[in-house]
Amino acid sequence: MKLLLILAVLVIGFVAVMSALKNQTGKGVISFPYQRRPALFSAAERSFLGVLDQATGPTYRVFGKVRIADVAQVKPGLTNSARQAALNKIASKHFDFLICRASDLSIVCAVELNDKSHSSNRAKARDDLVATLCQVIGLPLVTFPAQASYIVNDVQQRILAAISPKGPTLGT
Numbered sequence: 001m002k003l004l005l006i007l008a009v010l011v012i013g014f015v016a017v018m019s020a021l022k023n024q025t026g027k028g029v030i031s032f033p034y035q036r037r038p039a040l041f042s043a044a045e046r047s048f049l050g051v052l053d054q055a056t057g058p059t060y061r062v063f064g065k066v067r068i069a070d071v072a073q074v075k076p077g078l079t080n081s082a083r084q085a086a087l088n089k090i091a092s093k094h095f096d097f098l099i100c101r102a103s104d105l106s107i108v109c110a111v112e113l114n115d116k117s118h119s120s121n122r123a124k125a126r127d128d129l130v131a132t133l134c135q136v137i138g139l140p141l142v143t144f145p146a147q148a149s150y151i152v153n154d155v156q157q158r159i160l161a162a163i164s165p166k167g168p169t170l171g172t
Contacts, residue, residue, distance in 0.1 A: 040065060044146045045096065048113050052097055055156035061102050062111075068093045068130070071107060072137050090133070093126065099159065108163045110139055115146035 041049060041064060052062045068090040074083050097111040112130065117123055127143075134141040140162035144155065 044115060045113060048144070048146070048150065049097065051150045051152055051155050052099070052111065052159075054152045055159060056099055059102055060099050060108065061105065063098045063100060064096065065094050066098045067091075068095060068133065071095065071098065071110075071139070072133055089129065093130065095130070099163070107139065109159060110134055110141045111159070112141065112143045113146050114143055 039046070045064065049062060049064060056062055069087065072090060074086045078086065095110045096113045098107055099109040099111060100107050110130075112127070114127070131141055142158055142162045144150070144158075
């Protein structure tokens with residue numbers, strides 16, 4: 001009876017060790033290396049989202065961190081490799097914010113919030129790609145420098161000028 005109990009403990013221990021090893025691909029790398037971020041937005045983005053919500057009012061809805069590939073699609077007629085290369089350029093990129101009409105959620109404007117990290121060459125190349133893409137697909141892009149505070153009316157006027165120079169006003 002004791003031998004059977006010892007054998008059962010050894011089998012359970014062996015299974016547990018094998019299971020733990022199976023979840024590792026070597027040198028401490030976990031096969032599914034993800035964890036939840038503490039928040040969707042940085043403090044600066046969260047603050048600016050509040051300003052955008054005030055500036056756009058109930059006529060528009062603001063969405064954050066939308067993948068560029070969900071907004072822009074690759075034109076038909078490309079070879080498979082050219083299509084994949086085009087998708088790869090935008091696959092891991094996102095807009096900081098999109099402003100959409102509340103009535104039908106049609107996209108009217110992209111908004112980028114640029115902090116000091118946008119001064120690196122890599123970030124500049126990414127910003128150039130986003131600006132060119134927006135120009136090509138006809139999507140207004142408004143960029144704002146990250147700052148300690150914003151004047152809602154100034155943000156509102158810049159967005160309004162981008163989306164509809166002669167159209168309705170934003171906000172309430």
